[in-house]
Amino acid sequence: MSKQNIYDNETFFEGYKTLREKTDSANNLFEKPALFALLPDLHDKCVLDLGCGYGENCLKYAGMGARKVIGLDISEKMLEIAKTENSDPKIEYKNMPMEDISLEKLLPAGEKFDLVVSSLALHYVEDYAGLVKKIYGLLKDGGYFIFSQENPINTCFTTGSRWTMDENGNKLYANLSNYSVDGKRESKWFVEGIQKYHRTFSTVINTLIDNNFKLVKLVEPYPTDEMVKANPGKYDSHLDLRHKPDFLLVKAVV
Helix, strand or coil: CCCCCHHHCHHHHHHHHHHHCCCCCHHHHHHHHHHHHHCCCCCCCEEEEECCCCCHHHHHHHHCCCCEEEEEECCHHHHHHHHHHCCCCCEEEEECCHHHCCHHHHCCCCCCEEEEEEECCHHHCCCHHHHHHHHHHHEEEEEEEEEEEECHHHHCCCCCCCEEECCCCCEEEECCCCCCCCEEEEEEECEEEEEEEECCHHHHHHHHHHCCCEEEEEECCCCCHHHHHHCCCCCHHHHHHHCCCCEEEEEEEC
16 A cells, blocks of 8 residues: 655755744644643653654654654655754654554554544545554553644645635635545646545544544634634635634544
């Protein structure tokens, strides 16, 4: 089974790096705050970050009191930055596809993780059910699996225009395409041929349930009236998230 590593493509990597450095990106304004709001107390906990990228989150987990953090990513370019800019004695970075995880490859015999967390990486994984099964086996009783992914309303899109607009170019509502059909999607994002895997909400959630996870919370962050009022101008370029949330976040427990 092929495992995509688009982040080691130089053109994609530079475009992505520029995007993530924007302080007003949707990732920074919505995904990251929502993800961290779901985290349990990390004091003395063992954490696995799947698709850790630059390792910024790993460094924060260590700073929140985690005893050990393993950051895992398929991209050597990402991990080079992680080791240079976000290192800590508590953090170990591993160059490995998340589909290849096992306790034997990650922890000493007899140990398990308190938390497996993943930020915007699972929609690149073809065998989601297989990965969820492996993650369940990595966690202690009472351990958490917390992840964000592109919202299924986004990942479903295959053809046509994403938006219906008025005569002035204002977005009226988002268009859906082939939502009910799970499977691979290809799109252009900095480069052609980016592969993601669409799964309906029911597939995402029922796969967790079928693998004995208990659901704790789902989040689809967007700029609320309170947020907009309290921060004039900050969310103006993201008001379309009221039509179509970019992210889905899930908190589940063993």
